[in-house]
Amino acid sequence: MTVLSLVAPIFGLILVGWIAALAGFLSEKVSDGLSEYVFSIAVPALIVATLTRPGLTGEITPSFWFSYFGGAALSWGIGSLVGLRRAGVERRGAILHGFAASQSNTVFIGVPMILQAYGEDGAFPLFMLLAVHLPLMMGCATFLIEADGQASLLTRLRGLALVLLRNPIFLALILGLGLKGAGLAPGGIVKALVDSVAGTASTCALIALGAGLVRYRVLHDLPSALGITVLKLGLHPLAVWLLAFHVFTMPPAYAGVATLFAAMPVGINAYLLAARYRTETGVVAAAVMLSTLLAIFTTIGWLTLLGHA
Template sequence: MSDIIAIVLPIFALIGLGFLAAKIGLMSERAGDGLADYVFALAVPALIFRMLSESTAPLNSSPWGYWVTYFAAAAVVWAGAMLISSRVLHREQREGVIHGFCSAQSNTVFLGIPLILRAYGDAGAVPLFLLLAIHLPIMMGVAAILIEAADPERSGGGLRRFFKTLLTHPILLALAAGVAAQLTGVKAPASIKPILDALATSASPVALVSMGIALARYGFRSDPEAASISAFLKLMVHPALVFVIGTWVFALEPVFTGVAVLFAALPSGINGYMIASRYKIAEGFASNAIAFSTAFSVFTVAIWLWVLGVG
């Protein structure tokens, strides 16, 4: 438990730093918006491209049953969150996409890597990488497409504008470039790699500070009901579905099932707030969902480690 707290604490420290800076006037709301734009347009695309282009495991040799186990569960949770958002909470469609994304997307960089490697050691490295290599691009890409498709201004005669947006979307462009580089074996030139690394490395801490500034604007009680539902779906329902599908549908090796369950049991990642900020949709909910799920994960991750018989 102390190890998990030690991992989670720096996340809250960076969020708290942004929150404090905004509260005492060191940084303005405009600064927070600028940081979010930087992360969305430059830092995360660089992270996606680097993650895919530097992958050493061929995409066409990965275990499809393992991927289907994880992403089928994520799809069910995402769809369920959107349904609850629409039918129970009476939110508009684009906000429902943010609810679904925050309920299905995991904090892989800050929590996933150290937690899973600590739990399973070297045996967990391969299944961890197989999810890590495609999780962010797939989840961010789907979110971008759903939000763009749900924009009422893009219906009917706006179809051409919709596809133009997709073709110039930084996340989707990074995904396409990363896959192409991975399949062709092309690497970033030595002169460009330090720039790419600097941008990718800055994505998470800058986004967390940006979220802290947003919390100062929206507070911790912007949308507690929706954030609590999202946290429950993320921390309990998602890993439970992965456990059931991996164990009884695909009969995966125990280490693969365990890694996928822990991956699903991670709290909502910062990318949920980043997308919300980019599109100016449900920013208060996204910041609350991340804060709630991260705080509760200290206890729920311990429960899943016990269920898996790890540690």
Template sequence: MLSTLADIAVIVLPVFGMVAVGYLAAKVKLVSERASDGLAEFVFSLAVPALIFKTLSESSLPEAQPWGYWISYFAGAFFAFGLAMLAARRLFGRSPQEAVIHGFAAGQANTVFVGVPLILKAYGPEGAVPLFLLIAIHLPVMLVAATVLMEGSAGFSRGTAMKLVRALALNPILIGIYAGALGRVLGIQATGIPKQMVDLIAAAATPCALISLGLSLKRYGMTGGDLAPSALISGLKLLVHPAAVYGLTFLFPMPAVWAGVAVLFAAMPSGINGYLLAQRYGIGVGASTSAVSMSTGLAVFTVALWLYVLGVG
């Protein structure tokens, strides 16, 4: 028992310790907000896409689509999404649009800044393919669903649809995924000096992502407005979502590592995209911001719990 807990601590504490380093660096003004923006852009636009390209181009992709994997994850995600929307309407009396913000925050995970470093540390290279395959469709599916629901009351305009398509087509994470998959299919891999350059950029993804998350938590606050809704959103994201996925993995056959990746992916805290969506529509900003900060802080303990349940360590 003690040995298992020690193994889990070795996985969890360095990851969230790096987040704390970023937070403290911003707190004592060692790093400015301007640097925070630049580091986040580097991680999202260059370092993580390079890591994804390197991993997928050098890995073996599954011959058949793992439909049980997709169903298990997204059924759990939309279960949490729906519960958060229902609670926003019935418990907190929020408008239909703000309910969508609550649902999106409860169903959309922080994949880049926490998911990639933590899941790769837990499962190593064996977990890379299921992780990046899920990332490939996670944001498009969740963002399209949230946008359709947000725009539904006013009528989904052609202009909104075009903006959404453009944003997804130019998303650096998705470009890295498609380039890596294409490179694998065509047998194209970086070699020589280009490979060394890709390796160096990819190696920066994990530490820079974690430091960047810590910097952003200092900017947006560790606590804030709408405490009760954000606490409920955090509970749905960290406990209900992964519990639903965990149960569904027993119904659909898949390798143990794939099941574990799906559950840990679901157990990640609320992603910053919930806050960005709220900012875009000017509604639910307090709840989404607090949910990101609160769920990230609580994830230190809940991720350890799910690692224990999954027997990872």
């Protein structure tokens, strides 16, 4: 029942959004607007509010990074190799296969679920991982996809920097870490405003995700989407769990956060990259939906393994 009490609100809200969109209560325009609000305002407010919260302290050791990104690299590599074996898949498409197999849905599912599961003990490693995960994973994917382009290395790096500096979540992480490092925190009316907006992040994110799933076609390329899903929900968290709990040493909450972070379904950023480069869009979109649906069951397994039963 403990596991169900963690999972049911998360995926229940996704179901509410999905049903509302199917019934026509939420139009595609409203769904897109809600997603934009979550990404641009609500989650950045949550990040700043959490990082500047008094008493939020911790130390991240290299083993934490090696555990998470070691598992991500393994899943990415195998996903790309599998993609290359598919007929008609170009190099860019294979890279996106691997990226989808290792890119977690952190904003819409990861943050609310991990905070529910680990509370204050997991907040610091969660947001530290989020701070590194976004620029590193998106940066590597963008760089690899454009590696065969005509632009110089400096031009590509400058373009990547501009992309990150326009990303509200990345900017919120920088602001939150800067305020934390300076020993400052919002107070009075500012704190009340930030907390009020931050409180809407989880509910709005999950409903927006559910509504957005209506547009994805799981049957577009089910075998490939299923392959990506198996790597994302199976291999990625399994590799991180083995590294975090059985190879390296770290606090149990840190190891659990890394594992649960990896156990999240395919992130929407994979679809956004596929749409931007106009390759494997259908497969990646199908993997987003299929992995989100199957994550209802796989996260129960991971939460049970991590001791939340």
